[in-house]
Amino acid sequence: MSKDFLVFDHVTKRFGALTAVDNVSLTINKGEFFSLLGPSGCGKTTLLRMLGGFERPDSGRIYLEGKDITDLPPNERRIHTVFQNYALFPTMTVWDNIAFSLKLAKKPKAEIEEAVDGILEMIQLSDQAWKYPSQLSGGQKQRVAIARALVDRPQVLLLDEPLAALDLKLRQHMLIELDAIHDQVGITFLYVTHDQGEAMSLSDRIAVVNKGKIEQLDGPAKIYEAPATRFVASFIGDTNFFEGEISSIDGDYCLIDVDGFPQIKAFNDKNLAVGQRVSLSVRPEKIRVTLNPPLPEKGASINVFPSKVKDIVYQGVYTKYWATSSNILISALKPHSRFLLDQETITWNDEVFVWWHPDDGYMVEAK
Amino acid sequence: MKENPLRSKRAEAAVTLPSFVWLALFFAVPAFIVLAFTFHGHTANGGVGEWSLSTWRELVDPDYPAIVWNTLRISFEVTLWCIILALPCAYAIARMNKRWRAIVAGSIMLPFWTSFVVRVFAWKTMLHPDGWLQTCYFSWLKVSDWLFDWLPGFMQRFLVWAGFASNAPLDAASSTILDSEAAVVLVSVYSFLPFAIMPIYTAAEKFDFSLLEAARDLGAKGFYAFRKIFVPGIRQGIVSAVLMVFIPAIGSYVIPQMLGGTNCVLIGNKIFMRAMQNRNIPHASALATLMAVSVLVPLGMAMYWKKRQNARTSRRLERETARMIVGRGGEA
């Protein structure tokens, strides 16, 4: 039963000439924390609104537990939304906001009271129950919006950038709470965000969306470490791209002729043939920057390039370096341990060595 | 960087002073003059006479209570119809895109480019006994007569007593819409509707329509969301609309004069008659005062009641909060 819980079947939505959602097929499992991640305007909200019943697809169907819900009005779907601006009813108290769906369902009074008091307990807002939304802080409003959408146990909870309006500290706090709430209620969460950090830390699976299409659907680690496309590699995290052509193959590894750069050795996991053009993506945290070259026995099999430091940004957790080698700017991250005791202090314009293991490069399609 | 409260107070006073002076000079002072006139007699040549209570004594005319009641009742009916019609209109306009909004809002104001008297006069033609509105009116009378017969006896008696219905048998010759109360209500609704739409529309424009989506999302049907979320959300606009319609409706005299005939004489007509025909300014002033009092007293009572209720609600909320905190403390 957990298979094929929520299915988008070749769904397309156009606004005039613009195709906001382009032939999307997607299956979400029951109880899953699923994220839609993509840049602004890529069609995330539109996908969510079709699921909520606020937009009708131009073609394609949507199924929930095997039932076609494409044409059902919003009030006949057991799918609730946490809106980005919360959309709490300003004329009702927190308690009445949360009780709204239960009262609509004509539940007995005692049951309503028990459910509302219970969920208020869960979001730790029992003492705010009789306030009006305008008297709450941003984080409190957020929690009320979540409680209101969860209280009658919907089949799916949709969250449209629920944390976008909160400050960093609160956002991190709410992330943990959201995760706890998901574990507690066991309802399927469909989470929309353009913040990869949020998506990464919460999701079981992530769909990366670009221009109305799904570029990759995978677990967070797979999406980060093995991006399916150039777009995914550049959208998720920072990366260095090297454009080139495969010049020779040696077992699992290959050599890439990079335009205006020395050859780079890389793991040929896509089984590309000699002569094919590729982009090699290397994450900054995989690249080491040192004053001395790596030990020779290692040096034989890894990529080492002498470079010159152009810029250094100290960021607390790590330091970020930009170094040029053959006129290509490479960014690298160096985490700190025993920072003040580190024997090497690299400064601007130092001659350094930039190096990484061939396994740490990942090939995506050429530009 | 705190603002100096004294300075902002002074600035506020400076800004409000002109309108305050204006209102005092041309509104409050005349109102008191009108009140003062009621304690004077009148002279034969239309002037204001000696200080006396004779005017108030003359006011115990057996016709007046009925006229005051009819005025209030008709104003109430007009206000009710205006609000019922204005709510969906304002909702629809607020949901239109910018261009259509401007066009429709403009067309609502369009009638104001013609003289009010001319427009009311035009209705006289439309309401002619040979016209189609007469036909509609008579069918409506027949339907409501039929519905009336279905009501239980005590309700029939109440409606007749309050003036909302009549016991007389239906007769085509005497049931003309022209010179009837129905004409007055119809044309008053027509004239005052823009004054109801505009404040409601202004409130609706600021209304966050995503709240309706949220209500639908949580399981509400469209009309339920309209009633429970939209209407309370624009309450302020509805209150202004009620005031904008009810107050002029009470003072209205052109419409009953031209379309109400002898069947629908309202307090405005009486005041006009006393002031212009009988040249008895103190008597007209007394009628105006009477009308103002009969509106202000219930209004004041309603405001007092509302205030008490608000205080009671906030006390209840405090109690509930205390209850929940204690409840949690008990478990811990």
Ligand SMILES: Nc1ncnc2c1ncn2[C@@H]1O[C@H](COP(=O)(O)OP(=O)(O)OP(=O)(O)O)[C@@H](O)[C@H]1O
């Ligand atoms: N009602 C509409 N009418 C016309 N165009 C629309 C409508 N709704 C969305 N669009 C367009 O469809 C595209 C996708 O919009 P959508 O709101 O789904 O983006 P999004 O991924 O949610 O972006 P964001 O992260 O900024 O919220 C955008 O280009 C937007 O301009």
Ligand SMILES: [Mg+2]
């Ligand atoms: Mg969006």
